[in-house]
Structures are given as C-alpha cells and as structure tokens.
Amino acid sequence: xxxxxxxxxxxxxxxxxxxxxxxxxxxxxxxxxxxxxxxxxxxxxxxxxxxxxxxxxxxxxxxxxxxxxxxxxxxxxxxxxxxxxxxxxxxxxxxxxxxxxxxxxxxxxxxxxxxxxxxxxxxxxxxxxxxxxxxxxxxxxxxxxxxxxxxxxxxxxxxxxxxxxxxxxxxxxxxxxxxxxxxxxxxxxxxxxxxxxxxxxxxxxxxxxxxxxxxxxxxxxxxxxxxxxxxxxxxxxxxxxxxxxxxxxxxxxxxxxxxxxxxxxxxxxxxxxxxxxxxxxxxxxxxxxxxxxxxxxxxxxxxxxxxxxxxxxxxxxxxxxxxxxxxxxxxxxxxxxxxxxxxxxxxxxxxxxxxxxxxxxxxxxxxxxxxxxxxxxxxxxxxxxxxxxxxxxxxxxxxxxxxxxxx
Amino acid sequence: xxxxxxxxxxxxxxxxxxxxxxxxxxxxxxxxxxxxxxxxxxxxxxxxxxxxxxxxxxxxxxxxxxxxxxxxxxxxxxxxxxxxxxxxxxxxxxxxxxxxxxxxxxxxxxxxxxxxxxxxxxxxxxxxxxxxxxxxxxxxxxxxxxxxxxxxxxxxxxxxxxxxxxxxxxxxxxxxxxxxxxxxxxxxxxxxxxxxxxxxxxxxxxxxxxxxxxxxxx
Numbered sequence: 005x006x007x008x009x010x011x012x013x014x015x016x017x018x019x020x021x022x023x024x025x026x027x028x029x030x031x032x033x034x035x036x037x038x039x040x041x042x043x044x045x046x047x048x049x050x051x052x053x054x055x056x057x058x059x060x061x062x063x064x065x066x067x068x069x070x071x072x073x074x075x076x077x078x079x080x081x082x083x084x085x086x087x088x089x090x091x092x093x094x095x096x097x098x099x100x101x102x103x104x105x106x107x108x109x110x111x112x113x114x115x116x117x118x119x120x121x122x123x124x125x126x127x128x129x130x131x132x133x134x135x136x137x138x139x140x141x142x143x144x145x146x147x148x149x150x151x152x153x154x155x156x157x158x159x160x161x162x163x164x165x166x167x168x169x170x171x172x173x174x175x176x177x178x179x180x181x182x183x184x185x186x187x188x189x190x191x192x193x194x195x196x197x198x199x200x201x202x203x204x205x206x207x208x209x210x211x212x213x214x215x216x217x218x219x220x221x222x223x224x225x226x227x228x229x230x231x232x233x234x235x236x237x238x239x240x241x242x243x244x245x246x247x248x249x250x251x252x253x254x255x256x257x258x259x260x261x262x263x264x265x266x267x268x269x270x271x272x273x274x275x276x277x278x279x280x281x282x283x284x285x286x287x288x289x290x291x292x293x294x295x296x297x298x299x300x301x302x303x304x305x306x307x308x309x310x311x312x313x314x315x316x317x318x319x320x321x322x323x324x325x326x327x328x329x330x331x332x333x334x335x336x337x338x339x340x341x342x343x344x345x346x347x348x349x350x351x352x353x354x355x356x357x358x359x360x361x362x363x364x365x366x367x368x369x370x371x372x373x374x375x376x377x378x379x380x381x382x383x384x385x386x387x388x389x390x391x392x393x394x395x396x397x398x399x400x401x402x403x404x405x406x407x408x409x410x411x
Numbered sequence: 412x413x414x415x416x417x418x419x420x421x422x423x424x425x426x427x428x429x430x431x432x433x434x435x436x437x438x439x440x441x442x443x444x445x446x447x448x449x450x451x452x453x454x455x456x457x458x459x460x461x462x463x464x465x466x467x468x469x470x471x472x473x474x475x476x477x478x479x480x481x482x483x484x485x486x487x488x489x490x491x492x493x494x495x496x497x498x499x500x501x502x503x504x505x506x507x508x509x510x511x512x513x514x515x516x517x518x519x520x521x522x523x524x525x526x527x528x529x530x531x532x533x534x535x536x537x538x539x540x541x542x543x544x545x546x547x548x549x550x551x552x553x554x555x556x557x558x559x560x561x562x563x564x565x566x567x568x569x570x571x572x573x574x575x576x577x578x579x580x581x582x583x584x585x586x587x588x589x590x591x592x593x594x595x596x597x598x599x600x601x602x603x604x605x606x607x608x609x610x611x612x613x614x615x616x617x618x619x620x621x622x623x624x625x626x627x628x629x
Contacts, residue, residue, distance in 0.1 A: 005455045056432050064477040089450045089512035091433050139477050144431040291516050292441035296425050303623035304425035308612045312419045319600035
C-alpha cells in the first residue's frame, strides 16, 4: 500500500526549525527517545521500544552440519522480516530496500564483528554445530528501525540459552531443558548502533540529529549509522544518502556514539540482570504481564470461571435431537447394461436439450426448458454411435483378438 | 467424561489498542500468556491481481516468532481470512483491500483463537464496518476424556484433540470451527457448549476494551 509522502510545507517547516536548533518533537539534537526493553517468557525473546518504534527479536537454535569453509565454528543466521505490520509500504516483499539495508547492517554489526563466540558453538568438528537463528520482526516503524533492531538483536542474543551438550567419547547427548539448565551463548563484546540523520544548512554545512523520528527520516538527505561496542571499539560504519561528509564530522560522531554506546550497553546489562532477578523471584514475567502492569492504555479482565455442570446433559440432548439424514429415500435402479444409477426419488432422468447429458437433474426450477423426451443413459450412448464395427467376424489380420468388456 | 474444576475457566485477557501507531487500527491482545500483535490497514490500495469490483479484498498475513513461514502459517492465514471475510462488510468498499497483519509474540496455547480475537479488536480500532463481532475460544480433550477450556500449551500438547470455535455476536451461532484430532459427537457438543459461554464472556471483554478506548481517563 502506498504511503502519503511528506508535503513540501511540512518538510520546509521541519528544516527551518532544525536550522534554529529545534526539533519537531522537542528533543535536542543529541537526545534519543526513551528506550524500553521487555523480555518474554522464552529464552531469547525480547521486545524493544524506542519511542514508538517497536521491534521484536527471537533467537532459536538447532544442530546442523557446519559450513565447509569453517568446520569448527557454529553458524549465526540473522533474518529480518519487514512486513506491512511495520509500515504499509512493506508488502511482504523480502527484497525491499529497507529490509536489505537493515539485514546487512545487522549482519555487519552482530555477525562480522564476531560478538558471538562461534567456536564455542561447535559440538563435533566437521559434523555437528549449533546454528543460532535470530529473527527480527519490526512491529511498528516510527523512525530509526536500525537502532531498535540492533538493540533487540543484541538483547536477544545475550538473553538466549541453548541446551547443554555433553560429549562422552563418540556419543553426543543434548540434554533437554527439563534435564539440565540451558547454557548462555558466549558474547564477547556488545556492539550497539546509533543512527544520525544528516541535513544541510543553507550555507552547505552538515547538520546532524541523533535518532531521527519517522517524519525526520522522510526529510533527511543522508543517514550515518555508527556501531560502537562497550569498549569504545568501532564495529560498523554505514553512510547512505546524498550528503557530503567530511572526516571531522565522522570523528565527532564517533566520539558521541562511543559515549552513548557505553550507556546503552550498561542499560542492556541492567535489564538482563533485572530479568534474571524476576526469574529467580518468580515475579511477573513475559510480554503480557509486563505490558499489563506498565501500559496506561490497556483494558483487562481477570480470569473468568464457569459452571459447566449442566453441559453434559445439555450436550446429550443436542446429540439426540439432531435428525439423522434419511437414507431410505434413495432408489437404486439397475439398468440393463449392469451400471447402477443411484438417484433419489426426486430426481428424474430428464434429457437436457442442449448437452445431451443424462445426469439426473431436477428440471422443475427452470420452467423455460421443455422436456421433449425421456431417454435412458444407454439409449443416449447408442444414439451417439456413428458406425458399428464388428470385431468378432472381421477379417482382421491379428492372430489373437481380445475384446474388453465394457467397464 | 467429567469436566475438571480448574479447567473450566478462561484465562485473564488483556488488550492494548493503538499500540502500533502506523496502522489504521491495531491491537496487542493476550489471553493468559499467549500474546498476539495485530495491525489492520484499510480499506486502501489493492494490487491489481487481487482487485474485486464488488467488494474489498481481505488479505491476511501471519508471521510466527521464529523460523521461516511454512504450511502451518498459511493454514492459519486461510482460516483467519475466511472468518474475517464473513464478518466484514466488504461490499461497502469495492476495489480496495483490507490488510490484516498478525505477529505471534508468545504462544502458550490457544494461539488461533487469540489471533481471531486480536484481528477483530484491530478491525474495531480501525473502525472498519463489521456485520457482527466474533469471539474465538479453544477447547482441548485429553486422553482421559477430560475437557479443558482455554488450554495452555502443555495441555494442548497432551491433548488428543483440540477444537477452536468462533461464535458471532448477534445470534451466538458458530461461524468457524477448526478441529485437530478425533472427537465424538457428544464431546464436540460439550466443547461447543463450553465454548459458547466463554465466547459470551469474551464479547463482554470487547465492550470493556471499547469503553476504555473512548473514556476520558486515558
């Protein structure tokens, strides 16, 4: 579904406000929106809300054969699905530009930076390794999907637990969750991306804003995404758009990102600790419970109990009162050629004038069709025969002739 | 054949309307721990191959939490599409499409019924004209013959049959039903009767949700 593009006056207003240092939603140029991380009940399930942008991430694993080029390492697959849940223009086409950009960015940040220790995912070299699959679903796109998705992906990988594996000689035992506690993945560092929307002053200088909202994203000339981990190491650098960027800007943004990333990683670690604490204390967990306690806009009803003592007799009476369909009305007429026609009493063997079809069809509903004659099926087939060839006494040159009976 | 005390209850339900701001209508619905997010767009632009001159085309897209979409997802989409088609007054909007997108957030049993309820709550939020409201309920029959209303995932795994009933609000008759496993007529009628009471409660919940939407408190 097409979206309404941003109007010229909206864009003009946004730019003029920015030139004066004001953003439409009242934030400063270096202020990000509120971040909220909610973990689900399953390991590796997390929903991240950045302002109004919502992203759901889910990690899962299975045992596979390793790739030929890297037989000692596990596999990490990052799958991004942009559906029209997020925004009307994403119509389930996997290869939309935004989806590819997001997928590639996450791969560079989480996979190519080697933040997950893939060697620890090896079970038997060249035979069995763990394949960890990270599914990112964008639920609502209100600007800056990249940051929300990268935080969600990282939280999901940090939260995820895989089943424990023991190796005794040649026998590999994968313990089910009821047997042994699952084991977390080895996360070596925590890369987080920060997105900057780039605009231009009338004089040509570049202006940047952190964490652009949806309307700002529609007006930006360029976008820079920097991924920095908790140790101030840069993992990702991505520039898109039509803006001229000089190296001083990149260095400046890198420094800002390093500060922001440190705080973000601390927030993520804190949220993991809180989730662990609520698991231990068996407090309310999961999306339903968390949103129920936090959201102002929700409506809820408590558990409803029913009294079903009358259900059994009621059901019995319904079953007994249902009329069994009457099969006695069907009449089967055996015709001369041995073919049995089963037709109910209501049906008549009428000849349809146009098609010559002899299926019993009730002609009462069509008063404009006149019944001119009644023929049985055999008669109709006989009338279609144009030439009778006698096979038995013919001068066929075949030694043996077999006549198949009419089936 | 008895109905266990603890299994004759409908888990607490909760719904947040408008959580997905991009959509015309959206709901995040949870029944117990089963949580489903749904967004409705429409009536809006339709692709030419799905355009219909006398009614709106109802399109459902369902996504599960992990893995590539498979046959189970397509089955759910078809069920939802047929159920929604019966309830939406599609003839009011010819040559358009109403898109219903569903994302599973957590499955603790009764996922299909949660999807149906969530879809209709989103349609209400989007102010799409409906013929009636629907409420979907799941029942499970276990190996001993006990009936469980609104089963959890564990109960559904152990069940010999699970039944989903969708009732409409005007005459409380069934518009859709989905059964997996074998069940005899008597059990089916029992489940149906149980589900009918539960559906009535669910429809009351819709009222609560809509009251909250239009109240001045939020």
